[in-house]
Amino acid sequence: MLNKRQYFLILFLFSVVLSFAQEKKNDTTSIGLDKELVVIEEQNIERKPIDPLRPSKAAFLSAILPGAGQAYNKKYWKIPIVWGAIGTGIYFYVRNDKQFDRYRDAYKRRLAGFTDDEFSDADGNPLISNDGLIRAQQQFRRNKEISLLVTIGLYALNIIDANVDAHLLQFNVDENLSLSPHYQYNQMENSSDLGLTLNFKF
Numbered sequence: 001m002l003n004k005r006q007y008f009l010i011l012f013l014f015s016v017v018l019s020f021a022q023e024k025k026n027d028t029t030s031i032g033l034d035k036e037l038v039v040i041e042e043q044n045i046e047r048k049p050i051d052p053l054r055p056s057k058a059a060f061l062s063a064i065l066p067g068a069g070q071a072y073n074k075k076y077w078k079i080p081i082v083w084g085a086i087g088t089g090i091y092f093y094v095r096n097d098k099q100f101d102r103y104r105d106a107y108k109r110r111l112a113g114f115t116d117d118e119f120s121d122a123d124g125n126p127l128i129s130n131d132g133l134i135r136a137q138q139q140f141r142r143n144k145e146i147s148l149l150v151t152i153g154l155y156a157l158n159i160i161d162a163n164v165d166a167h168l169l170q171f172n173v174d175e176n177l178s179l180s181p182h183y184q185y186n187q188m189e190n191s192s193d194l195g196l197t198l199n200f201k202f
Contacts, residue, residue, distance in 0.1 A: 055167045082158045
């Protein structure tokens, strides 16, 4: 007659043997399926040739005409963004340059002894003092320089984007080179196993 401890021990061993046999069967089945999948994948792999000059060409086209590199990379949705960003920088540069010229011309006329500039009334009384004209010139000159720097930065960013995008388009993402995490429950130790699998086939 078995006592309770022996009875539970036999049940435990029996369950371990069954689970081990099931895992072995699953492993064998998965290995067979994996071999079939590998054969199918090897037949269907279509390798695209890598063009080492593609990133340079994309950058060169963007340097000649902003947005041309994005068109070369077939990222057409980026072209309006590039044109809008650079166009905005140019707009603010031109606007601040015109305002700077207005205040500078008025100041130069006052230094020459005239009182008919646009910042004086009909009687020749100044609506803006000479110091005010000088401060306005300084402000619009600073705004003009900032607009120029921002425009140059956006132009450079357009070139960098085309170059990096061309690099990424040629990045190898097929199944021959893959890195994937995996999770498995360990029934023997009643714990979880985490791992990282690197597949490299050539």
